[in-house]
Amino acid sequence: MIRPLSLFIFNLNKQNVKTQVKFASTVLPQFSSEKYGVKRKSFGVLQPRDIDYFKSILGEDRVVTDESDVLPFNIDWIKNCRGQSKVVLKPKTTEEVSKILSYCNGKRLAVCPQGGNTGLVGGSVPVFDEIVLNFNLMNKIISLDEISGALVCESGCVLENLDDYVRERNLIMPLDLGAKGSCHIGGNVSTNAGGLRLLRYGNLHGSVLGLEAVKADGTVLDCLRTLKKDNTGYHLKHLFIGSEGTLGVVTKVAIHCPALPKAVSLGFFGVENFENILNLYKRAKTSLGEILSAFEMADNGSVSSTVKNLKLSNPISDYPFYVLVETHGSDETHDSEKLSRFLSEGMESGVIVDGTVTSEPAKMKTIWNIRESIAGAGLVEGYSFKYDVSIPLRNYYDLVELLRDRLKDHQAKVYGYGHVGDGNIHINVIVPEYTKNMYSMLEPYIFEEVAKLKGSISAEHGVGFRKPQFIHYSKDESALQLMKDLKKSMDPNGILNPYKVLPD
Ligand code: FAD
Ligand code: 2HG
Ligand code: ZN
Secondary structure, eight states, rough: OOOOOOOEEOOOHHHHTOOOEEESSSOOOOHHHHHOOOOOOOOOOHHHHHHHHHHHHOGGGEEOOOOHHHHHHHHHSSOOOOOOOOOOEEOOOOHHHHHHHHHHHHTTOOOEEESOOOOOOSSSOSSSSOOEOOTTTTOOOEETTTTTTTEEEEEBBBBBHHHHHHHHHHHHHHHHHTTTTTTTTHHHHHHOOOOOTTHHOHHHHHHHHEEEEEEEOOEEEEOOOOOOOOOOOOOTHHHTTTTTTOOOOEEEEEEEOOBOEEEEEEEEEEEEHHHHHHHHHHHOOOOOOOOGEEEEEHHHHHHHHHHTTTTOOOOSSOOOOEEEEEEEEOOOHHHHHHHHHHHHHHHHTTSSSSSEOOOOOOOOHHHHHHHHHHHHHHGGGEEEEEEEEEEEGGGGTTHHHHHHHHHHTTTTTTEEEEEETTTTTEEEEEEEEEOOOHHHTTTOOOOOHHHHOOOBBBBOOOOOSSSSGGGGGOHHHHHHHHHHHHHHOOOOTBBTTTTTOOOO
């Protein structure tokens, strides 16, 4: 029996984890297969003897079959997708993962790898009755070389825990995102997560030094090196970075951690129009140069609804746009002077209307918290259609305006915010509830517009379950064919995360 359900959204920062906001609707999401009209593929069906086998490897406790205990693992973070899995497996070692996959492959049982379940494209939850392979218990830190910055850990380590650990040793994780309190490093690697400081520290294809993965047939692939340079043949680790659990399961990660910056400063600015944001970004690159670590923007709707819905406070007044500029450097006086000068020059030229600069940790947290909470704040109001696209910077905000115009006769709010430095904008369309009509107003329209600009229909969140049928807007037929060939060669029975990433 399923217990009465109360769904909550969490602001995933540890600091704010207590700020739980009751989800606007307590109704269970519809099954993904019905909502999106998907047919089950001819995989094996879980039998009592399979459960017995899993219990023989993991013990009773790590094989979850109670319907209400399995339920949260079937529903994604934005409460859009819902699978029908009957079992969650919680391995503790690579050997256990290998045995599980070898068995499932033999029986043609489909598997959905799951990390912190914070993914935003429905990749982390099953569609039908796929077995959930959850990494919560593979959470050990294996080693840290404080000289080179090479951290080796299991894939289920929570990003924020890793960051806390390396910070105590004067290092930081090379990525940071609003979901850090829940997402796993294995999930980050599998989605090639971007986040708030990609501008400074680069993407995971650069930071991940090596990894261990298990193939669909249970073979353990040991690419767990900590070397910066290793040109011995094909760079196999990259196959698993961003393949969203469809080519193999990541069990261990070696990642390069940069030095903890001695000085961090943050500016939060009010700006009159989008043109001035671009102007400011150009100035930031020249004036702040090597210390620039983040350049983020959010429009008025994003910030004002977040502040209102989550009862936060905005340190500056109401402006059409907001820009958040962060510096990571080694000299506090010099860096904050540089940022303050950037602010006063911006104000003198009229590019910035108002702003604040701070190096105080508590004040910086308050500002970052507003930015990081935008992703979840809309869920309080209703249903959130989420888009995550890369487009040329001069067109960065056009799509928001096009959508506002397209939806002007509907009850819909369109918010735009994102990582300006990476050319990546997030567009949230908030409606009272999900309807097929609104869905067809938005898709494929948005992807067509992105394709016209030669952009990417998924800049950082991946393809998951929600976008395989649209991947052709960003990848040509020959690229898609090679992806399908790779999938066939690495997972011939297609048991790993079916219905995700590749179109049929
Ligand atoms: P899950 O959601 O559990 O899984 C994501 C995908 O990876 C699924 O396809 C799953 O099958 C696969 N997977 C998970 N673990 C493994 C494994 N060990 N082996 C193989 N496959 C695996 N994303 C960004 O890129 N940038 C952001 O700034 C950002 N901010 C976010 C803020 C919030 C508030 C939220 C809720 C999400 C945000 N995301 C962001 C999206 C999400 O957090 C990232 O995609 C994250 O990397 C997912 O990690 P996870 O452990 O939760 O993975
Ligand atoms: C962010 O940058 C995340 O905050 C989430 O990538 C974006 O809500 C979203 O779609
Ligand atoms: Zn983002």
